[in-house]
Amino acid sequence: MKQPDLSPRLLAIAHHVKPCHTVADIGTDHAYIPIWLTLNGIVQHAIAADVKKGPIQRAKANIASYDLSQHIETRLGDGLAVLAPDEAQGVIIAGMGGILTCALLQASQAVLKTTQQLILQPMQAQEEVRKWLFDNAWHITQEMLVKEGDKRYHIIVARQGLITITNALIQIEIGEKLLNDPFFGEYMQAKMTEFEKIMTQLQGIRTAHAVLRRTALQAQLRAYQEVLKEWRNT
């Protein structure tokens, strides 16, 4: 099968896209990332978008040369404004400055509500991107540097869900760094068993304190279950 010869930077971006139905590549230019993702079965459908006509023509020609016009559509427009909510589960923004990346994300909050993964490769101002993600309840699950010649590129992968439900829980109670620990799953299970044990002991006790404690434990248990589920899917 003919494949585009991706540079290390583009290949690293593509490798960080989790399988999903539709991915949107904003500022696609050549459309090599959507082409590679579609050819390799990572996505069934892709939207290759760019604000300029030249890149869109280039993208169209490349998509046609891989016979993928049925699977990848091109859209001309500004940032994520080309997307409707619910259309793409993954969004890639690569090769733009960090400030512009944040501005595009900020302008399309409604679209992002239904996006599950962001794969960002800001050329500069990476700290602005991290800050935007933190402020907007996105959780950075991975960040890496890719070398191409003497240049280094940042790739930032963020997912929705984990931080929105359990921001305080992860940051304060569980400890964010433990998410990378091989014993994390085991530790979380042990904590949940502990909660269940206390809840059983409190069953039938009708004092206000016991009822409140049981309700709090129930919420805590649900939050831990949510974190564990998300962690297993990451």
Ligand SMILES: C[S@@+](CC[C@H](N)C(=O)[O-])C[C@H]1O[C@@H](n2cnc3c(N)ncnc32)[C@H](O)[C@@H]1O
């Ligand atoms: C340096 S190229 C990066 C191409 C490709 N994403 C990559 O990483 O190799 C940046 C592309 O982003 C497009 N672009 C710039 N501003 C944009 C915007 N507001 N919305 C969509 N695309 C934009 C440019 O036209 C250009 O094709």
